[in-house]
Amino acid sequence: MIITKIYQAAMARADLREEDRKDFYFYVDEFQNFATDTFAEILSEARKYRLCLTIAHQYIGQLDEVVRKTVFGNVGSMVSFRVGAEDAVVLAEEYTPIFNVRDIINLGVREFYLKMSIDGELSEAFSGKTLDVNYPETDHSRAIIEASRQAYCAPREEVEDMLLKWDEGGVDAPLSAKAKNNMVIQETEAFEAPLL
Template identity: 40%
Template sequence: MEDPESGNTLMDISRVMADAKYRRMKLEKAKNPVVVQFWREIATKAGGEASLENIVPYIVSKFDVFTANDYMRPIIGQQKSAFNFRQIMDEKKILLVNLSKGRLGEINANLIGMILVGKILMAALSRVDDATKSFPPFYLHMDEFQNISTNSISAILSEARKYKLGLTIAHQFIAQLDQNIRDAVFGNVGSIAVFRVGPDDATALESQFLPVFNANDLMNVPNRNAYVRILAGGTPTKPFSISTNAPMPINQADVVARIAMSAKRYGRSRHEVEAEIQARYIKELIPTIGDSI
């Protein structure tokens, strides 16, 4: 991180672990004495099962699934982000992210999802520097929430509202969430919309809608209808039913044009990014005198 020009991306973690010459160059530019001491006095001197020779292949293999993917490599290999998350929030911009598992793979899609959610949440927390709290609200909608949820979600759900970050989480059934995440969701989320659900979920959600609706009602909601309980002015309202609109027709030509415009403004060509990554990897490191690490 202290020498971004030589690489500070997820792709470079494997190089730090496996390439002694690259690691030595990084350490010579590091100003953190704890990091330097760890690598020079602990990591390289460990023996037995804890030796670098035994640990490196295991760690590096965990990154292969990302670095070997043609779609992932240009994403995680860039030195600088194409956009600023705090700016997106404060300027009321819209960020749409397509995490298609068919294109990225399940593990890669989940990784990017968790990274992006973390970035957005950190941007929200950075709003603490505005004592006037004049910043506009920002809404984060997470589909397939179970794929990007982490154990820190309880802290996220409780802290986000202080910085005008509204969360909308959507998933198919409650059992998709771990128990601790499930408890955090029901303990912090103020408004719930339930479309037709199965018997297990209906039983679990019934207490949220009684006495107006029972479990049988939740299992027999008509298509495009839902039962809703919202938090208004800090007070739960009486549950009620809603009818949603059918999806609007999509002008595909307009979609393609908007995507192309966004890519031109914020994106970079794959060829340019791949060339940048290649240049970092083939760049000859200047020999230095020092430790062999």
């Protein structure tokens, strides 16, 4: 449902001049769970409406044939980490002549191959390695949670009282002074349709 809404919003941009269309980024992990005919249409149409898609999934066999062809026919940039032999055969076609099936199968931990679209032109494939991310020495999570509670929370009794009043009469329960201060909405920040 969300994907269909995003697709409809992207298509609504048809009335905008191309230079007035702003990039909108849509990230889909576990793409195979959303790989419908609608998504195939999005892949075909997205670029001209400045809908920038980033899709990720584990292996190519998860995609049906129509979606698979649409993905490989429309993808701009592609990143691949180590994969199995079956996927390596498909991906080698994308990375040829720089990398072959054996190269793709033998990638090490955190190593990848990448083919990029730069200003509409495809680069030659190249290799890279992700950064080694070290955990911070200081854990700031408790301070962040406390700051969030101070800014956005009300005492439990106040919330329970508010919910009780709301449940009994359907009346809007009063908000705490802190909550009212944090609910500043300015009309100038309202979005006009379409959102994309």
